[in-house]
Amino acid sequence: MEQDLWLSRVMNISCYNFTCNTVAEYLTFKRLNFDQKSFFITLRTKKPPEYDLAEFDKTFLFITAMNSYFWIPDKNFSISDNPFIKLYNIEDYNGIVDVANHSFNADRFHKDSRISKSLANRIKIEWLESNLLKRRETVTFVYISPFDKKVLGFNSLLINKDSIAIDLIAVSSEFRRKGVATALINAGKKLAQDRGLRLIVGTQKDNLANSLYLKNDFIFHEVLFLSHDTNMV
Secondary structure: OEEOHHHHHHHOOOEEEEEEOOHHHHHHHHHHHOOOOOOEEEEEEOOOOOHHHHOOOOOEEEEEEEEEEEEOOOOOOOOOOOOOEEEOOHHHHHHHHHHHHOOOOOOHHHHOOOOOHHHHHHHHHHHHHHHHOOOOOEEEEEEEOOOOOOEEEEEEEEEOOOEEEEEEEEEOHHHOOOOHHHHHHHHHHHHHHHHOOEEEEEEEOOOOHHHHHHHOOOEEEEEEEEEEEEOOO
16 A cells, blocks of 8 residues: 555545455455554555445445556657647646636546545646646646637646656647647657657546547556545545
8 A cells, every 4th residue: 555645735634545456355455454543545446346345344435447548659650740739838827727627527536425526626736736837747738729829728748767647638628529639649649759658548437538549549458446445524
């Protein structure tokens, strides 16, 4: 079990991440090894939750299934720079936050009824700020309207040792299905190609974005089942 220091600070409770095969395996570990009085645990399992077992632990709640995909740099991949995409700078901040506020309302924190909407919104914005303020190693691309310089979308990528992850990506609702998301994904591909790293992404199983990644040559990797375990209420 790994402590999530960033989320602990935002939620003001001890937060942890745990990945294993089944909920039963997690509950056994928790019973034998965990004695925190207050906690919020993000659990990822490779198999769907055994609901009969989960009923024995009233703090446990299944949230969503997450698909993961990857794209491997290809020497035949080539794309010209898009004149409407640029690297983020501080003048784009308000526009990005506005797009985010109208886009991330079905994330795992908003899906958990035990978490207030105000707290879920704060997690969302602080997550975005962590990327924009470079508290983590990130690169953020912004799609700018050619007419009024308004932010139409963004792709914030997390740079890891062996991969680049699409961490947060969103497009203003009125400009969806107009090629903006594909252009932002291609900017991420170009970055991954230049650095010789695979590009990875995770998205909820019921998200329409699944078809977008498959359309853009991403390969399905696996599905993980995400649950929250907390006594914060």
